[in-house]
Amino acid sequence: MNGWLVAAAVLTAGGLGPCLWAGSRGTAGRRVAAQNMATLLLCLDFLLLAQGYGRPSYVDLALVTCVLGPAGTLVFVRLLAEELHDEPEGGPPGARLLTPVTLVATPATVLPLCVATGPGRAMAKLLVIGVLLGLGATVTTRALRHG
Amino acid sequence: MADTALVTLTLLFVAAAAGAAVLTRDPARQAVVLSLLGLGLALLFTVLQAPDVGLSQLGVGAAVTPLMILLTVRKVRRRRKRDG
Amino acid sequence: MTGRVRRWALAAGLAGTAALMVAAGTGLPRFGGDQHPYGARAVAASLRQQTANTISSVNFDQRALDTLGEESILFGSVLGTVVLLRQTRDEHRVRPRPERVPAALRRYGAGLLPVTLLIGLYIVAHGQLSPGGGFQGGVVIATALHLLYVGADYRALERIRPLGLFELVDGSGEAAYVLLGGAGLLAGSAYLANVLPHGTFNTMASGGTVPLLNAAVGLEVASAVVVLLAHFLDQAIEITDNRKAHR
Numbered sequence: 001m002n003g004w005l006v007a008a009a010v011l012t013a014g015g016l017g018p019c020l021w022a023g024s025r026g027t028a029g030r031r032v033a034a035q036n037m038a039t040l041l042l043c044l045d046f047l048l049l050a051q052g053y054g055r056p057s058y059v060d061l062a063l064v065t066c067v068l069g070p071a072g073t074l075v076f077v078r079l080l081a082e083e084l085h086d087e088p089e090g091g092p093p094g095a096r097l098l099t100p101v102t103l104v105a106t107p108a109t110v111l112p113l114c115v116a117t118g119p120g121r122a123m124a125k126l127l128v129i130g131v132l133l134g135l136g137a138t139v140t141t142r143a144l145r146h147g
Numbered sequence: 148m149a150d151t152a153l154v155t156l157t158l159l160f161v162a163a164a165a166g167a168a169v170l171t172r173d174p175a176r177q178a179v180v181l182s183l184l185g186l187g188l189a190l191l192f193t194v195l196q197a198p199d200v201g202l203s204q205l206g207v208g209a210a211v212t213p214l215m216i217l218l219t220v221r222k223v224r225r226r227r228k229r230d231g
Numbered sequence: 232m233t234g235r236v237r238r239w240a241l242a243a244g245l246a247g248t249a250a251l252m253v254a255a256g257t258g259l260p261r262f263g264g265d266q267h268p269y270g271a272r273a274v275a276a277s278l279r280q281q282t283a284n285t286i287s288s289v290n291f292d293q294r295a296l297d298t299l300g301e302e303s304i305l306f307g308s309v310l311g312t313v314v315l316l317r318q319t320r321d322e323h324r325v326r327p328r329p330e331r332v333p334a335a336l337r338r339y340g341a342g343l344l345p346v347t348l349l350i351g352l353y354i355v356a357h358g359q360l361s362p363g364g365g366f367q368g369g370v371v372i373a374t375a376l377h378l379l380y381v382g383a384d385y386r387a388l389e390r391i392r393p394l395g396l397f398e399l400v401d402g403s404g405e406a407a408y409v410l411l412g413g414a415g416l417l418a419g420s421a422y423l424a425n426v427l428p429h430g431t432f433n434t435m436a437s438g439g440t441v442p443l444l445n446a447a448v449g450l451e452v453a454s455a456v457v458v459l460l461a462h463f464l465d466q467a468i469e470i471t472d473n474r475k476a477h478r
Contacts, residue, residue, distance in 0.1 A: 002149055005149035005150065005153060006149050008149075008153060009149055009152045009153050009156055012153065012156050012157060012160065012190065013156050016160060016186075016187070016190075017160065019183065020160060020163055020164055020167065020183055020187075023167075023179055023180060023183045024164075024167035024170075024171065024180050024183075028175065028176055028179070031176055031179040031180070032179055034179075034183075035179050035182050035183055038183055038186055039186065039209070042186050042189070042190060045190060046190075046193065049153075049193055049194065052149075053196075055198075057198070057360075057361035057362055058193065058198050058362065060198075060202065060354065060357075060361055060362055060363055061189070061193060061198055061201055061202055061205065061362070063350055064202060064205055064206065064209075064350065064354070064367075064371060065189075065205060065209070067343060067346065067347045067350060067371075067375075068205060068206065068209035068210055068347075068371065068374055069209060070339075070343075071209065071210045071343075071347070071374055071377070071378055071381065072182060072209040072210040072213055074336070074340075074378075074381035074382070075210050075213050075214045075217065075377075075381055076178075076179065076182075076213060076217070077381075078380070078381050079175075079214075079217035079218065079220075079221060080175060080217070083175070132343075132346070135339065135343075136339075138335075139335060139336055139339040142333065142335055142336070143333070143336055146333065154263075197286075198362035199284075199286040199287075199362045199363065199364070199367070201362070202354070202362050202363050202367040203366055203367050203370075205367075206366075206367050206370030206371055206374070207370055209374070210374045210377065211370060211373070211374060211456060211460070214377065214460060214463070215459075215460070215463055218463045218464060218466070218467035218468075219463070219467070221467045221468075222466050222467045225467075225471075226472075
């Protein structure tokens, strides 16, 4: 039994599951907010899996997710602009959750992984992913809330 | 143990996302569910130890497929609005 | 044939397929086992060819001809889409209005473009070592350019996207793969044989022709996706048909 894999399983069931639930019902804004949250959690999931399987090269999946995830969300924001415009002031309810979740979950995942990896290039890669996730979450949240 | 649980959970996620994508009728909203299905498939390939395939799925499903679907929806809607 | 007969024919066909699938499934190795006859041989061959990523060794060395087929399918389907989505005589172009984009989003798009491009190049260049390769990296590179569309607007993307050049690179990538295969014949071996020195295991210079074929696929896929999306974007944003004028 491997703690990292247990954490990944918990994140999949408790994080991605609710995202799918929120993403398959309700207004377009709520769905896009859920999709955005799912890319963030998936990226953290990949980091945990890479450590849990003992395969440092799997970190590349997280690296790609942390740049393509926000890009995908911005595609939805641009092309669903009319539908997102009808959202109440402050954007869809899910959009408000993203920043606090990012601020808590990203360091809570990346920092223990940094401790486990030790200093070096692998740790620099983890930190870059963490920073890119933070930037992506900030920008997509703002874009979602201001349509 | 954790490994079997991960494979089972991810399979369930993919099945649920695929079902939700079929049951969503509006194409623009369907694109969002389809994107979630793509993320689930990338995770499934990874827990089955096929990260190369996972990376392909991620690359195509994250931004390119939603962009193509939504651009098509926009073109069709624009034409319908003008004709209707 | 009446509807009823058709349904029976369909049911018989489906039952036959299901029976064959189940019969084939019983002959498979157990799920999740660590013994697999093909896997063991593929891993041994990739170690012999000094390629750390066995999947790349299978795709670009042991079964390189299959990948040529896949690459040609992408090439052909993009070509078909270009023909279908071309601007016809009864359509005309309207310049889109510039979009008003928040400054933060604009800065994010401009800043992330080079980062994403770099990640794409990294994925292409490390195909022989870690998960990824020409296809995966090529798609990331193509997505990077479209950050200009979501971070600014279509006019900004058009300025840095000389479509003719991308069409040329698309064809060149496909041609490079075909010609690299010919190098095997010139060296007195088989088509697409890995005839280059295999290098040192688990370094950038390893795998012989694998990194070169990866680069060719990377060029082809990145420009194919850019050309494909260009025609979708043109149709959705710039091109309108004149049917109203005829009425």
